[in-house]
Amino acid sequence: MYRIGEFSRICRVPVSALRYYSDLGLLPPETIDPDTGYRYYAVMQLPRLNRILALKDLGLSLDEIGATLSDELSAAELRGMLRLKQAEIGQLVTEEQARLSRVENRLRLIESERDMPDHEVVLKGIEAQRVLSIREVLTDPREVGVLIGDGYGALLPAGIIPVGPCFSIYHDQDFKPTDLDVEIAFPIADQVDPVPVTPGGRSFSQRVVPGGKAAVIIHEGPYDAIEESYAAIGGWIADNGLRIAGPVQEAYLVAPDDPGGPVTEIRFPVE
Amino acid sequence: MYRIGEFSRICRVPVSALRYYSDLGLLPPETIDPDTGYRYYAVMQLPRLNRILALKDLGLSLDEIGATLSDELSAAELRGMLRLKQAEIGQLVTEEQARLSRVENRLRLIESERDMPDHEVVLKGIEAQRVLSIREVLTDPREVGVLIGDGYGALLPAGIIPVGPCFSIYHDQDFKPTDLDVEIAFPIADQVDPVPVTPGGRSFSQRVVPGGKAAVIIHEGPYDAIEESYAAIGGWIADNGLRIAGPVQEAYLVAPDDPGGPVTEIRFPVE
């Protein structure tokens, strides 16, 4: 019978951890002196402790280990949990590898430019959004503003209030300065029936823009400088080994007639 | 100016997190209504928020991010921190990959044996230990017991009390049933001078057994069944892609004359 300190030296587990396991009932000491409260451990508790450590190493929580050890958990359930852990760890590994390459890219950036970039690219999860949208092929990108105005001109009088800033979706596979296939989308909360028609005579279609992961960047200022932000986000996506998984979106967070100038969020769905 | 809920929808960061950042001073709202306490955010705070998210993604803590954003941290310091993170994440990745393969091995084990192994192999960190030891080539492994008795017979009368269970180190490269080069080591707290001589006429040498990582298993019961434990630990080491990095140790946790039989810990230094 060993006191906790000796036992700790034998099993190389900190005293505090042994006390913690004892309190949780995971590894109760062989005896506890009822007068002094001293915990006494026997060498034969090492196999149980090692089982705890091994299961912990496999990624089980102490709760799960407790259930396993007290046979509340069948071998089949354990197997299922391990499968789950396997998937989790696999995902963790790929995520951490991606993070590692982001750190490496950032280090390269710092060393080459010795400065932080103006605006950051970040990866975000985007939920699917129900929208009312107008899709049209435009000869000039500046017509987007007209479309937006036309859209709001139909929705607001009809009592339909978008639940977020409107955004455009550029359906062309590659960038074109003319004849762009663009969709202007207004997020709405619930299905609308019937769909309105704009003052300009355009009709809305109603659909759900799918969610997923997207690389986003905030572009501040006039649209004629937007290519810089596109270059930044495009470089970031390439550097981080991601693949563009859908048409770009531009969300118009602040309108161009605002005194501070427009603010736009560029979103590239990626995977 | 947006209230916290709208801003949360725009930046896709939970309200609770925004409030947390606000409390930490990382991203104070543009204004706070002094009467109601309502937080009001401006779109132009998105770049700062995105910088926070980007740095967080690189593995910096919120404290470090705060220092970076308020320019208490130079670019050089930031670079140093990122280098550190790079190393940390790299190590994390290799560790998680190792853990993943341990989970996979365990799954294979469960599927083949449909049962838990009797005793677990675990990986532990071992500190270096100062020992007094006797090294000898034995014709029969059973002489180990004699050596141990001889060792204690010298130490205890000399007032030297080992600070842990004694253990043997098998210096032979490969297993031999005879002519084993074995060292019996008694852990001690402080340097001893002069080194004693055993009743059997053997002399101790004093040295430090190096620490490091080791795969360990508890073997319970008589020594003639110890090959099973060796097989288990050997298989585990091979399965987990580790390499044996030093001579095996056997720690005698409970002596063979104990009514419950002996308990031995087998330790393979690995890397």
Next chain:
DNA sequence: GCTTGACTCTCAAGTAGCTGGAGACCCCAT
């Protein structure tokens, strides 16, 4: 029997980055 030093006990708080809930207050539309 006393002292000393090492050890042990319990209980509470701290860690990181939030999340969730309770109870109160606010805003806006009817």
Next chain:
DNA sequence: ATGGGGTCTCCAGCTACTTGAGAGTCAAGC
């Protein structure tokens, strides 16, 4: 005035422990 949804503050909880305070225990030496 009312109702429903949003917001506020504060507090607890999450994981697996670690650290520390303050008090009690053990064994050896005098």
